[in-house]
Structure formats: structure tokens, C-alpha cells
Amino acid sequence: MKKVFAVLLVFVAAFVFAQTINWAFLQEPISLNIWDYLGPNATVWTGYVMGPRIAGLYGYSDVRFDWIPSLAADLPELAQEGDHWVYTVKLRTDVKWSDGTQFSADDVVWTMNTVRMFIVDYGLGGNWAGYIDPDYFVKAEKVDNFTVRIHFTTPSLAKANFGALMMPILQKKYWEPKAEAALKTGNPLQTMYNYDTSDEPILGAFLLRKWEKGAFIEVTARKDYYDTGSVLSLFKNGAVSIANPKTGFSWTGYGEPTGEKQLELVTGPYVDSIIYRMYLNRAAAITALINGDVSFIFNSLGLQKGEADQLAKVANVKLIANSVNGFRYMCFNMRRFPMNIKEFRQAIAALVDREFLTSRVLGGQAFPQYGVVPNGNAFWYNPNVEKLSPGYGMSSGDRRKLAIDLLKKAGFKWVVEPKVEGNNVVRQGRGLIGPNGQRIDQVELLAPGAGYDPMRATIALYIERWANEIGIPIKANLVDFNLIVQKVFDEPFNFDIYMLGWSLGYYPDHVSDFFHSKRAGVGDFNAAGYNNPEFDKLADEFLATADIETARELSFKLQEILAEDVPYVVIFDTPVTEAFRTDQVVFPYEKTLSGLQYVNGTPTLVKAAK
Amino acid sequence: MLKFLGKRVFQIVILLFIYVTIVFWLLEAMPGSFLDKYLMNPKITPEIRENLKRQFGFDKPVFTRYLYYMKNFLVLDLGVSFSYFPRKVTSIISERLPRTVFLFVTSTLVSYAFGYNLGKRSAWKRGKIVDQLTTFTGIVFWTIFLPLLAIFNIWLFGVILGILPLNQFIEPNLWRHVSFSAQDVFLKLLLNAFVFLVVFLAVLIISKNFKTLIAKRTLLYSTLISFVFVSILTWILSGRAVYAWDIIRHMVLPVFTLTLYSFAGSMLVMRDTMLDVIREDYITTAKAKGLPDKVVRDKHAARNALLPLMTNFVISLGFTIGGGIITETMFSWPGLGRAYLEALSQQDTPLLIGLLVFTGIFVLIAHLVADVLYAFLDPRIRY
Numbered sequence: 003m004k005k006v007f008a009v010l011l012v013f014v015a016a017f018v019f020a021q022t023i024n025w026a027f028l029q030e031p032i033s034l035n036i037w038d039y040l041g042p043n044a045t046v047w048t049g050y051v052m053g054p055r056i057a058g059l060y061g062y063s064d065v066r067f068d069w070i071p072s073l074a075a076d077l078p079e080l081a082q083e084g085d086h087w088v089y090t091v092k093l094r095t096d097v098k099w100s101d102g103t104q105f106s107a108d109d110v111v112w113t114m115n116t117v118r119m120f121i122v123d124y125g126l127g128g129n130w131a132g133y134i135d136p137d138y139f140v141k142a143e144k145v146d147n148f149t150v151r152i153h154f155t156t157p158s159l160a161k162a163n164f165g166a167l168m169m170p171i172l173q174k175k176y177w178e179p180k181a182e183a184a185l186k187t188g189n190p191l192q193t194m195y196n197y198d199t200s201d202e203p204i205l206g207a208f209l210l211r212k213w214e215k216g217a218f219i220e221v222t223a224r225k226d227y228y229d230t231g232s233v234l235s236l237f238k239n240g241a242v243s244i245a246n247p248k249t250g251f252s253w254t255g256y257g258e259p260t261g262e263k264q265l266e267l268v269t270g271p272y273v274d275s276i277i278y279r280m281y282l283n284r285a286a287a288i289t290a291l292i293n294g295d296v297s298f299i300f301n302s303l304g305l306q307k308g309e310a311d312q313l314a315k316v317a318n319v320k321l322i323a324n325s326v327n328g329f330r331y332m333c334f335n336m337r338r339f340p341m342n343i344k345e346f347r348q349a350i351a352a353l354v355d356r357e358f359l360t361s362r363v364l365g366g367q368a369f370p371q372y373g374v375v376p377n378g379n380a381f382w383y384n385p386n387v388e389k390l391s392p393g394y395g396m397s398s399g400d401r402r403k404l405a406i407d408l409l410k411k412a413g414f415k416w417v418v419e420p421k422v423e424g425n426n427v428v429r430q431g432r433g434l435i436g437p438n439g440q441r442i443d444q445v446e447l448l449a450p451g452a453g454y455d456p457m458r459a460t461i462a463l464y465i466e467r468w469a470n471e472i473g474i475p476i477k478a479n480l481v482d483f484n485l486i487v488q489k490v491f492d493e494p495f496n497f498d499i500y501m502l503g504w505s506l507g508y509y510p511d512h513v514s515d516f517f518h519s520k521r522a523g524v525g526d527f528n529a530a531g532y533n534n535p536e537f538d539k540l541a542d543e544f545l546a547t548a549d550i551e552t553a554r555e556l557s558f559k560l561q562e563i564l565a566e567d568v569p570y571v572v573i574f575d576t577p578v579t580e581a582f583r584t585d586q587v588v589f590p591y592e593k594t595l596s597g598l599q600y601v602n603g604t605p606t607l608v609k610a611a612k
Numbered sequence: 613m614l615k616f617l618g619k620r621v622f623q624i625v626i627l628l629f630i631y632v633t634i635v636f637w638l639l640e641a642m643p644g645s646f647l648d649k650y651l652m653n654p655k656i657t658p659e660i661r662e663n664l665k666r667q668f669g670f671d672k673p674v675f676t677r678y679l680y681y682m683k684n685f686l687v688l689d690l691g692v693s694f695s696y697f698p699r700k701v702t703s704i705i706s707e708r709l710p711r712t713v714f715l716f717v718t719s720t721l722v723s724y725a726f727g728y729n730l731g732k733r734s735a736w737k738r739g740k741i742v743d744q745l746t747t748f749t750g751i752v753f754w755t756i757f758l759p760l761l762a763i764f765n766i767w768l769f770g771v772i773l774g775i776l777p778l779n780q781f782i783e784p785n786l787w788r789h790v791s792f793s794a795q796d797v798f799l800k801l802l803l804n805a806f807v808f809l810v811v812f813l814a815v816l817i818i819s820k821n822f823k824t825l826i827a828k829r830t831l832l833y834s835t836l837i838s839f840v841f842v843s844i845l846t847w848i849l850s851g852r853a854v855y856a857w858d859i860i861r862h863m864v865l866p867v868f869t870l871t872l873y874s875f876a877g878s879m880l881v882m883r884d885t886m887l888d889v890i891r892e893d894y895i896t897t898a899k900a901k902g903l904p905d906k907v908v909r910d911k912h913a914a915r916n917a918l919l920p921l922m923t924n925f926v927i928s929l930g931f932t933i934g935g936g937i938i939t940e941t942m943f944s945w946p947g948l949g950r951a952y953l954e955a956l957s958q959q960d961t962p963l964l965i966g967l968l969v970f971t972g973i974f975v976l977i978a979h980l981v982a983d984v985l986y987a988f989l990d991p992r993i994r995y
Contacts, residue, residue, distance in 0.1 A: 042667070042668075126663075127667070212788055216794075218780075277788065282941045285766075286778065286942070482644075484642070485644070487644055488644050488648075
């Protein structure tokens, strides 16, 4: 009887003291099937729920985004074997799936080889292709239960370390029969996407408990999560250490873990469950936050100024702002005259006064960006890029004079030459004539309309005005976003200049994707048609290097070349502003690139407020 | 009558095919496509994008795609959604339909009942303060910006007074431990409402055979009260009463808002028709016979003025299937209206066409029902 009573007491206590936190979503995830999520249906909302469920061999540390072991026991060892470059990875022995099965090399090998097979044989797309590039990844093989060898055609940080080695690992026992059954059907991929995976064993910390379509998703913390109690220490000297006193696992890297610590985090989870509530509009989610129904709002675009102002007045609600990993930019079609002339592009870049635009025109709601690697991505950002931007730090008058000088230097002439005195254009330029004697009648700048992005629309009109003042006949056309995409990517480069934006990953291989000459085909990402053999050579080296410091140096050089050649004029981006209830949750940190939602709200670290 | 029905059904089928064709080509004419979202991901190379094009059928010429669509449409296959790939459009519609039907049919019924009552009363008291007040209030709400009214109601009843739930259609904390889904409860609520409607109509027909008004009313009210009692008891015994109540509680605010917003339409139609009817000789005769005002108004005038309102009502019921983008968004009630918005913003052509076609079918059927009802309600109409 006493035993029954004790069990009952524990149960009651668990129920009473169970800590549940509520988070607001503005859209519902589409599918929690990982094949579908990383295939055609990769939405950020699905990612927020899937993130805490999955794990890869390597991951990023919090805040600093150091590349650290997750399921791996150590950093990989790289060696050349014949035509292949082989990454040998030792696996952790203390990791168990949520169904109690031991995590092993079989899972890693099966996942990698199966994904490759689906990509090559059946055209599996979406984000899976970002992990496994069949041009680089050859195969994975098991050495023993806790060691795998992963073969690549060339060593590559982008394709190996930040690619295949970070992909989510799936359980072989669960997925192998399903994949075999799918391969016997007429459409294996659709069969894989359609599987109900609510009973899927996971490596992450949170199991799906209930998905009430249209209303909420509840996930519950695993009591047997392998990483619970693990201490992550980031040292100011760059070193990182992980120690799990419960399982005995420990790892240190990037130098000696001595001196002052920048951050120390002990992995939870500290809450019993998380409920993601679906609100279909921002006002509803904000009202729910004010009312205390939810403690945090997920919204990749962040809060708008009016919303932030409203929440700033609410007791127990804290606002945080973080820089984002992206930029909004202007791209020149370098296949066309006069955008193919470097000085022409530099002249326009000189006219774009980012500080004026962000502080005066956009009222401080945006921050200036200079290079193709955002300044928030501190490790990879080259701070010299700012100074290399034409017109940096100049007054508006000097910018105009510089633009005119650059055009003259390249051989441009005017029917009526512009004249600048002080900061004013006292005689507007007219009739710009190129170095080849060809009159330039109009240069079209395609930008999204005010309905889609009022900031870009406004900036496009300013650029049109500044350019027209010195006789560059730019005409800003504010059009539908889809029309720009169609003209740039679907039609054969049917544009002069366009303005769009990018959201980026942490590892800056996008620099190669956007500007390597081999990516300049129709529909590919070098829409500018930028072709610089020196850049291509460095970009190839950057992709091929296996050493992070070398990659960083090469990345810096690439950024400098682009700042000089100006295929893009990177202009600005907006910080992401988020809000949470301090009386309900405590986050382990608040300053992090792209905000707390970029790290899925730190589900294994967040605590319920007392 | 049968000949008329056959002719109308034939017209509806032809119209439906023209409608589907127009919808298909209009959507095709939109710039961009669903696959454009992959253009924003540099990891998706042109080769992979070509694979995706094949998976979604974009590798085929648009005319071939149209022919495929029409062929599938003939066997009631609305295709596979792009944004919920690879879910079938019919599965998405069937998931969202109960929520939309339950909310919008309820609000349409309440709104028309309210409009009918106010319309006949204000016409009867034409020029008096009651008439002026109801007309003014109705027009104010009718012309108000719906999202503003929704936000105001949420703020007033949800935040300030705290008597109604703010948003969503259920309270997650209540539902997280149960094994059944809200969809089950929605379907049972709809079934309950449908049975109620059948019982109500049956009792109405039976009560016509009774001679005295008291007997008619006794039968009607006692049956309805008994039905409501039995329904509540059944819900309680099934252990799901609290969950059904949770849905109904969450529905109060959107229904209230929609009723406030739209009752003026039916009220003004009823008022105008009543004003015409009360000038008729038979109304003067009824009054001269010494019949009470209420009887003349309700039995002689209002019944004859009901015809245009009934037509409006039936056609409105057809449109309820489409839901409401604004209402569903403002109250976080994910139904078919919200699915429209998602399909449009994602350029999910199969889902969008499927939704439009689905709504179109119901509207066309509603038109047919309205035509048939005309003949029943007004003996002067012959087909």
C-alpha cells in the first residue's frame, strides 16, 4: 500500500511540477517526416520543430558557431587513399536512440549511402542535396561499431565538414525496411515523404507527443537524452570543451581550454514539454504574448517597429535585437553594356550612401552592409571590405564627384556634363555616352514593390534619383517579386540591374555559388555573369581546402576581390527583433546571430522562470 | 420541373468545365511558379531543380498539363498539392472543411436569423426610432473594415473583459492529453447539427397538421428542447462534452464578429421587400379584419417578403464552403479560406484550383437549390 501511495505521490508531483512552455508559431509545419522536411517541403516552421529532434555527427556551438562534435567523438582525421580523400570519424559510444537502441556506425553509413542513392537514382532534392553532393561524396563505410570512413573525391570544408558530416543521422533499424518497401513502389520518393513518422526513434532531446492539426504541436523532453548534463565551455582564447560527467564523454579542441571563459552552458532539457501554438497572424501572436498565453514568438522576419513599440510598454516582456545572416543587394547584369564596365558599377556603388539610407531614410530600422559576407558572421567577415567600398565614409558631394571621376576615367562622356559644388549638383548631367560612343538611353533597375518590401522600394527610388542627377539614366521599376525572379533566373538574364535579398548559411560557400563563372548558366546563381579567372581559382581553392584557417584567409581575399569588382552592391539588412516573457522563460543567452529562433529557441537550454 | 432540373444540371456541368479552364489558365498566367522558392537556395543546383521540375510536372508544356488536369478532374482527382507535397488536394480540403463549415454555416444562420428579425421589425416601424437605429447600426458594421472589427472584438472580449478565448479553435492545454483529435469532435458536432436540422424540419412539417397554434408550438418547442437535452446528455456520456464546449466557446467571438459585420445585408433586403409587401391590398385587408399587428406582420407580410432573402441565404450557404481569409486569419481558425491564402502565396496551383473548383461546385449547386426553392416558396413560379 505504501508503495502504491509513493508511486501515486511521485505521479502527482510530476504532474503538478511538470514545466511546460508555450511558444507561438505564425504558420504550421507541413510535415514532420524528415525526408519530406529536408526534401521538397523545407519550411522554417518545420525546422523549428525538427531541429530539437535530429542530430548530426557535427554541429555548431552556441553563440560562436564553432564547428564541434555532436555524435562524433572527435574531429575527423583526413587522409588521401588513392583517388579518394577519406574522413575517419570516431563515434560517441554513449549515445542511444529514443527507443533505447545503441547509436552506431551502421546508422551513419546507412543514412549517408541511402541519401546519396536517392539523390543520384531518383532526384531527391531540397536540402538533402546541400548535405550530400554526389560530385564530392562517394560513400561511407563502417570500420567497427563506432568508427566510420567517409570517402570524398576531394577534401572540402564546404562539402564534407559543413556538408555531409553535419547531415541528420537516421536510425537504420527503423528506416531500412521502409526504404526497401518504398523502392518497390512506382514512386519511391513520394512513398518516403508519405510515411507517418510519429513513432520514429530520434537522437534529439524532444519527442513528438501530439500534433493537433491547425492548433498545436506538443513535444516532450526525453528523460534518457544522451547529452543531458553535458557542459559546453567556450574559452576566450578560442578553445572549446565538452564534458558530460554522467556518461564520461569529454572533448576539447581549438587550443588549450585555459583562461577566461566566454560562455558555459549545461545541457538540459530543463522543461518537460514545449507546446508550439499556431497563430495565423502577427497581431494574434502578439496579443497572446501580452496575455501570457505564450512566452516567445517565432517569426523569422522579426517584429516590426510598431509591434516592438507596443511590446516595449508591456510588463515582463523583454525585447532583443540581433543582426541577421543575410543581406539585401543590387546585382548588375555584367553581360550587358554598360554594366560590363567596372567603373560604371563602381560609380553607382559610390553613389549608394548606405549610412544615409539606413539611418535617415529608413529611420534606423536597418543597418548598412558592405560585403557578401554579413558583418554579423564575425568569423568569416572581412572588416577591410567596408573601406574598399567605393565612396566609403565620404560626404554626398564627394560621392558624386567620385562617381563622375570614375565614369570619366573609363571614357564616359555626357551631352551635358554634371557639375557638383559642395554637396549639391548644380548642373544635372544629361546624355551619357559610353566609351565606345554608344548613347545610354536607359538602365532598368528592377526592385520589389512597396507592398513586398517598402525598404527596397524606397532605396531603389533614391538610387534612381542620385544616378539621374549625374546623368546615369537609371529607371527604377518597382515590380512583383516573382517577376524579378522570372526575369533573372528563368529567362536568359533579361535584366540590367535587380534588387533582391539573400538569407545565408553560416559557412560562406555562397561566395563561390554566387560568383564562380561555372555557376553563370541560365537559372544558376551567378546571375551577374561575373567572370574573373583569379576569383575562380581562389574560389576553387576555398572549396577544396580542408583547413579552416586557410579557408578563412581565402574567404577574405574573395571578399576583397568582389568589393573591388562590384558585381553586387550589398546595401543593408534589418536586425531581427524578438520578444519573450521574462516571467515565464529564461534563455541562456540573448545575443546570437539571427536571433533566438535561429537556434530554435534553445530548447535544451531554456528554463521556465521561477 | 424534371425537364428544368435536367437542363440546369447540364448547364452547371458545362459551366463548371469553362470555370475550371479559366481558373487553370489564369493561374498559369501568374508570373513565377512554386519552384521559384528553390531559386533562393544556392545549394539547389540547376540539375536538382530540373529533377524537382519533373517531380512536380513542370517539365511538361502547359497545355499538356491542362489536359492531364482535366482528365484527372473527370475522375474527381484534384491532384497533389505542391506546398503540402505529396498530400492530395482532396485530403487537405477534407481536413479543413469541417472547421470552415461549422464556423461559417453557424455565422450565416445567426446572421440571417438576426437580419430577418430586425428587417421585418424595422420595416413595420418605418421612420420610427427603431427603424433608424437598426438601419444606422447595421450600415456602420457593414461598412467597417473587418480586420479592425475582429481586432477590436478580440481586444475587448479577450483581453479587457477576459470572457472569451483570444484565438485558435481549441485550448491546447485541454487537448494535449486526449487521444482523439479536434477533427473527430468537429465531425460529431456537424453530425449533431445536421440531425437537429432534420428533426426541426420534420417537426415543422408534422406540426402543420395540428389545428391550434398552441398544439403546434407545444410540439415544436418540446421536441427541440428534448433534442437539445438528449444531445447534451450524449455528449456528456461520451466524455467529450468539455471538448465540444471548448470548440463552441472558441467559436463565439468569430461568429459574433461575422454576425455584426454581415447582418445588415440580410436586414436591408428584408426591410426593403417588407416595405413593398406592406403596401399590398391583402395586408390592408388583414388589418381591416382586426387581426393583431404581430400576426399581420409575421404571417401575412414577412412570409411573403421572405423570398429574396431565402435566395440570398441559400447562395450564401454555397459560399460558406469557401470560408473567409480574413476571419480565419484573424481568429487563427485554419479552414479553407486560409488554405486559399496559403495556396496563393505559395503558388500551389493544384491546391488553389482544387479549392476554387470545390467552392464553385457548391455555389452552382446552391444556385440550383435556390431556383427549386423559388418554385416551392412562390406558387406563382412555374418552370
